[in-house]
Amino acid sequence: MSNQSALRDSFRSRWGFKLACIGSAVGMGNIWLFPYRVSQYGGATFLIPYILFVALIASTGVIGEMAFGRAAGGGPMVAFGEAARQRTGRGKWGEALGFIPVLGSLAMAIGYSVVVGWILKYMVGSFTGAVLANDGVEGFNAYFGATASAWGNTAWQVAAMAITLLIMVLGIGGGIEKANKVMMPLFFLLFLGLAVYIATLPGAEAGYRYLFVLEPAGLKDPMVWVYALGQAFFSLSIAGNGTLIYGSYLPQSEDVPTAARTVAVFDTAAAMLAALVIIPAMATAGQTLSTSGPGLMFIFLPNLFQSMPGGGIIMAVFFVAALLAGITSLINLFEAPTATLQEKLHLGRTQAVAVIGLIGLAVGLSIQGIVSGWMDVCSIYACPVGALLAGVFFFWVYDRQECLRQVNLARTKPLGRWFYPTARYLFCGVTVLVLILGAVKGGIG
Numbered sequence: 001m002s003n004q005s006a007l008r009d010s011f012r013s014r015w016g017f018k019l020a021c022i023g024s025a026v027g028m029g030n031i032w033l034f035p036y037r038v039s040q041y042g043g044a045t046f047l048i049p050y051i052l053f054v055a056l057i058a059s060t061g062v063i064g065e066m067a068f069g070r071a072a073g074g075g076p077m078v079a080f081g082e083a084a085r086q087r088t089g090r091g092k093w094g095e096a097l098g099f100i101p102v103l104g105s106l107a108m109a110i111g112y113s114v115v116v117g118w119i120l121k122y123m124v125g126s127f128t129g130a131v132l133a134n135d136g137v138e139g140f141n142a143y144f145g146a147t148a149s150a151w152g153n154t155a156w157q158v159a160a161m162a163i164t165l166l167i168m169v170l171g172i173g174g175g176i177e178k179a180n181k182v183m184m185p186l187f188f189l190l191f192l193g194l195a196v197y198i199a200t201l202p203g204a205e206a207g208y209r210y211l212f213v214l215e216p217a218g219l220k221d222p223m224v225w226v227y228a229l230g231q232a233f234f235s236l237s238i239a240g241n242g243t244l245i246y247g248s249y250l251p252q253s254e255d256v257p258t259a260a261r262t263v264a265v266f267d268t269a270a271a272m273l274a275a276l277v278i279i280p281a282m283a284t285a286g287q288t289l290s291t292s293g294p295g296l297m298f299i300f301l302p303n304l305f306q307s308m309p310g311g312g313i314i315m316a317v318f319f320v321a322a323l324l325a326g327i328t329s330l331i332n333l334f335e336a337p338t339a340t341l342q343e344k345l346h347l348g349r350t351q352a353v354a355v356i357g358l359i360g361l362a363v364g365l366s367i368q369g370i371v372s373g374w375m376d377v378c379s380i381y382a383c384p385v386g387a388l389l390a391g392v393f394f395f396w397v398y399d400r401q402e403c404l405r406q407v408n409l410a411r412t413k414p415l416g417r418w419f420y421p422t423a424r425y426l427f428c429g430v431t432v433l434v435l436i437l438g439a440v441k442g443g444i445g
Contacts, residue, residue: 009172009349010249016177017254018262021066021246023180023328025237025267026187028115028297029445034235034271035278036186036292037227043211045218049225051268053085053232053430058264059257060419060427061238061391063407066256068394069247071406076101076240076338076390079248083398099241101386102340104357108239108382109333111375113364116164116326117157118298119148123319124156132312137303144298150369157364164330165357168338169350172249176331183324188266190321191273194314198280198327201308207280224436230444233434234379235267237329240386241336248339255410270325277318284308294372297322334360380443384435391431395424 011017034381038046072079084094125131134140167175168336218224237243272313278301285304305315332400334356341352367374394403400420408414438444 009174010251011174011177011246012076013177014254014259016021016173017246017250018259018266019180019184020176020332021237021243021259021263022185022243022266022270022367023325024246024332025235025263025329026184026270026325027112027237027329028322028326029231029235030267030271031274031278032294032297033292034231035275036296038211038275039232039279039282041221041224041227042215042218044214045216046077046224046228048214048219049228050232053229054236054264054268056422056430057232057236057238057427058260060423061265061387061431062236062243062260063257063419064394064423064427065238065240065390066242066247066260067403067406067409068254068390068398069244070250070254070256070400070409071398072248073427074248075245075336076386077340078343079244080389082198083393086399087397094397097389097393099340101244101382101389102336102379104109104239104382104386105241105333105336106360107328107374109337110360110364111367111371111378112326112330112333113161113164113360114153114157114368114371115294115375116160116323116330117153117325117364118144118294119319119323120160121147121153121156122298122434123316123323126312126319129312131302131315132306134302134306137170137299140299140303140304142296144294144431145391147298148294148368148371151365152368154365154368157368158361160327160330161357161361161364164327164334165353167327167331168334168353171349176335180328181235183268183328187321187324187328188273189271190317190324191270191277191416194317194321195273195276197310197314198277198284201281201284203284203286204280205283207283208276210283211279213273227444228443229430230438231271233430234383234445235271235331236264238387238390238431239383240388240390242332244390245336245339246332252409256407257415281305281308291357379445380438381435384431384438388428388431388435391423391428395428 011020024103070078072082077095080098081091085091122131134143167174167179281304285307303313305311308314338352338356341347341355342349404420
């Protein structure tokens with residue numbers, strides 16, 4: 001373990017760490033993509049391969065990144081460098097490769113900051129009535145088009161960044177942990193309330209029937225498996241950066257496999273809650289879910305909420321919950337590059353957050369009009385490459401016995417013999433498959 005780990009901030013409780021990891025995983029993919037995938041690929045038919053892939057990735061990749069970060073006591077550059085030193089006696093080449101997921105995390109955070117700025121504007125507009133003042137799909141489309149244009153949402157994006165950076169400046173235990181302890185329970189409570197309300201509306205039962213009806217023939221469609229894999233992979237935030245850096249703040253008394261399982265369960269619950277809100281809500285209007293992404297969240301759903309009894313309140317609750325999910329994910333994405341500045345340039349926490357924040361804000365404001373393409377490149381290439389590198393370094397380069405020791409710290413019963421070969425071959429193979437399929441299909445998650 002790195003000597004610097006004793007000098008670093010850390011999570012103060014097990015649930016603080018788990019909630020922070022849940023916050024990093026729960027994001028826009030759960031809200032604007034998972035319900036669409038479920039709707040497009042057969043309801044429960046899609047859920048079967050999705051849950052299988054979640055179980056596989058959580059029990060290998062998520063465990064690996066958490067344990068790798070804790071073992072190294074640092075971010076990707078420190079962790080990869082330590083593995084390289086173990087294997088070859090020279091760590092510089094590992095540190096150089098560790099910069100790739102750090103850069104990927106920063107790029108992803110920059111794009112995500114634009115989206116969180118949109119959400120903040122819509123949340124405030126839900127309370128003031130500015131969003132509901134639009135008329136029909138055309139009106140909401142024009143409103144969002146103006147928001148998502150170049151320099152079209154500058155003030156709200158700056159405000160969203162300010163909230164995020166303020167939490168980060170307060171540190172791991174005093175900022176990130178405390179924020180997630182409030183925001184994540186509130187997120188689940190708000191979405192649960194929305195699900196209960198939608199269940200009372202006429203026509204909602206059609207959405208439930210679709211969501212839970214299994215058509216076994218649909219499992220023969222390879223695209224069901226491809227998109228289920230992509231959804232599971234990206235939803236669990238496996239990218240060699242965010243989960244790894246949070247793991248680096250863990251004490252040795254934490255049971256990593258149990259923490260990984262908890263994150264997977266709650267991330268899946270968040271996705272299911274979003275589906276239980278959005279698919280039945282569309283059914284109440286006699287519609288099926290035919291779009292995803294920003295178009296669903298910022299155009300079609302506001303138009304749907306407008307037609308509902310109490311639509312203004314429903315819209316406000318929805319965007320408050322979405323903002324909570326967005327900020328917790330954004331914090332995680334910015335943490336890896338922030339920690340890297342602290343580790344490599346020996347900057348203080350406030351200085352490192354300020355430098356990363358200024359870079360993020362300058363680039364983020366400049367890409368407002370092209371953020372969709374920016375995020376596509378990040379998700380198709382940066383995330384799976386980062387995950388692959390982390391998997392290779394921990395399961396192939398790092399010492400096998402030390403890898404297993406780190407994974408099994410604090411456990412009364414070690415993981416079975418299945419773990420190491422499954423992680424080494426199947427998980428690493430899956431990351432390669434995600435990279436290839438994403439490049440061929442133009443994105444699968």
